Amino acid sequence: VYEPGWSFRLLTVLTLTTGTIFIMWLGEQITERGIGNGMSLIIFAGIVVGLPSAVITTVDQLRSGQIGLFRLIALVGLMMAVVAAVVFIERGHRRVVVQYAKRVVGRKMTGGTSTHIPLKVNTGGVIPVIFASSILAFPATIAGVLPAGGWGQTLTDQLTYGMPLYYLLYVSGIIFFAYFYTAIIFNPDDVAENMRKYGGFVPGIRPGKRTAEYIDTILTRITLAGAIYLAMVAVLPDLLIVGIRVAPIPFIGEQLDAVLPQFITQGMNVTFYFGGTSLLIIVGVSMDTVQQVESQLIMRHYDGFMKKTRIRGRRG
Numbered sequence: 472v473y474e475p476g477w478s479f480r481l482l483t484v485l486t487l488t489t490g491t492i493f494i495m496w497l498g499e500q501i502t503e504r505g506i507g508n509g510m511s512l513i514i515f516a517g518i519v520v521g522l523p524s525a526v527i528t529t530v531d532q533l534r535s536g537q538i539g540l541f542r543l544i545a546l547v548g549l550m551m552a553v554v555a556a557v558v559f560i561e562r563g564h565r566r567v568v569v570q571y572a573k574r575v576v577g578r579k580m581t582g583g584t585s586t587h588i589p590l591k592v593n594t595g596g597v598i599p600v601i602f603a604s605s606i607l608a609f610p611a612t613i614a615g616v617l618p619a620g621g622w623g624q625t626l627t628d629q630l631t632y633g634m635p636l637y638y639l640l641y642v643s644g645i646i647f648f649a650y651f652y653t654a655i656i657f658n659p660d661d662v663a664e665n666m667r668k669y670g671g672f673v674p675g676i677r678p679g680k681r682t683a684e685y686i687d688t689i690l691t692r693i694t695l696a697g698a699i700y701l702a703m704v705a706v707l708p709d710l711l712i713v714g715i716r717v718a719p720i721p722f723i724g725e726q727l728d729a730v731l732p733q734f735i736t737q738g739m740n741v742t743f744y745f746g747g748t749s750l751l752i753i754v755g756v757s758m759d760t761v762q763q764v765e766s767q768l769i770m771r772h773y774d775g776f777m778k779k780t781r782i783r784g785r786r787g
Contacts, residue, residue: 506767507760515756518749542739546711553707557754560700564589565693567686572670588662590690593697595652597751600705602652603644604748607637633713633738635720642702649698650691659686701751708747714738 494513501509532538538546566587607630614627629636663683665671672678676685714737717727728736 506763507756511752511756511759514752518753546739553704553750554754556700557704557750558758560592560697561751561754561758563592565592565689566590567689568674569666569671570674572672588686590686590693591697592693593701594657594690594694595649595697595701596755597701597748598652599645599648599698600701600748600751602648603641603705606644607641629719632709633716635715635717638706638709638715641706645702645705646695646698649701650694653690653694657690659683659690662686704750705747710735710738712738 495510498509498513501507501512503509505512529538529543533540533543566589568585568587570585610630611627614624628634630640631637660683663679663686666673666682667678673682673685676682714735717731717736718724720727
């Protein structure tokens with residue numbers, strides 16, 4: 472639109488607002504009447520629907536000689552390895568053993584059982600990646616308003632894909648928001664207090680403050696591993712597409728650019744479809760949906776529709 476008037480702007484705002492409300496309503500309907508989280512399934516469908524065209528584009532590049540057969544095989548193997556690693560880590564958790572003391576309630580003896588608290592390796596999910604990418608996009612938005620050729624343009628150039636400063640801030644932001652979001656959604660003090668109220672304790676750890684410190688220490692360690700994993704998955708597509716341009720690094724940039732292989736400094740010029748937030752959303756939504764389907768099968772005493780899997784109902 473070369474000369475947008477107020478009518479076009481109002482129509483655009485009205486269209487976007489109406490579409491957003493409709494999508495939110497549709498997501499709520501899927502959640503109430505279907506299986507899984509409605510909004511997550513809509514996002515999942517939007518990502519998956521683009522995979523066939525991506526496969527066709529890759530096949531066309533192979534036929535035209537833009538991608539060699541060996542590079543394609545290596546790329547497919549890397550995709551499978553990344554998917555397997557994401558599934559493994561997303562299901563990974565650290566179990567904190569909790570025992571409950573025996574208590575007499577009325578004429579019954581309760582307690583005396585042992586259970587565990589599962590602490591996920593990636594507690595924050597995909598939220599840290601989204602927050603970090605949003606923060607990095609903010610300077611470019613501000614620079615677009617400033618006059619061209621100034622410090623804003625220089626900052627924008629340094630924060631583009633492939634620049635060392637971009638990778639440094641991106642990884643640092645993911646690690647920071649992984650700890651920040653984990654601290655918001657999981658409070659060790661509340662967990663320790665609830666355990667103490669119901670007579671639970673961690674073997675060898677005094678109930679109360681010591682238990683909270685013990686849980687917080689474990690959570691801090693596994694969150695670091697989860698944050699590094701998130702950073703690797705998020706940065707991998709950019710590294711494969713554009714690489715890392717080490718030449719602008721002061722003092723040693725030119726030497727590194729001359730020594731490092733070309734696929735590191737300039738990328739492989741291929742599109743990596745199984746990386747970043749898309750892969751995390753696909754795996755997370757798929758796992759949650761499968762777990763809910765399994766719960767429904769067990770609750771309604773239905774046999775699983777997949778043989779030789781653990782998705783199988785209880786036999787009456």
